[in-house]
Amino acid sequence: MMISSLNPEEIEKAVIGSDVNTLKSVKGIGLKTAERIIVDLKDKVGKQPGTGEIFALADNTRREEALSALVMLGFARGAVLKALDRIVREEKNLTVEEIIKRALKNL
16 A cells, blocks of 8 residues: 555655654554554665665565575575575566575575
């Protein structure tokens, strides 16, 4: 719902700047929800200022499928997440199989 009302850069700016009013302008988000969004995302968004990448990565089903497969193989979730984020940032149009192959080389 937020992405349909605001672009990723506006959301990122609102989260980093703790701008509750911008987040409240989205239909269905009240004061408490806006505050919760800021608390939950402030550290994550602050690591990649100005890129909007956190939102692009959050909805990537190929990344999620690769994550699930690698965790089922016994790799640590944290290490897999770091590897997948790096791989997906470098090339956005990889298949699940290609993502897994590259991640296995990095793990």
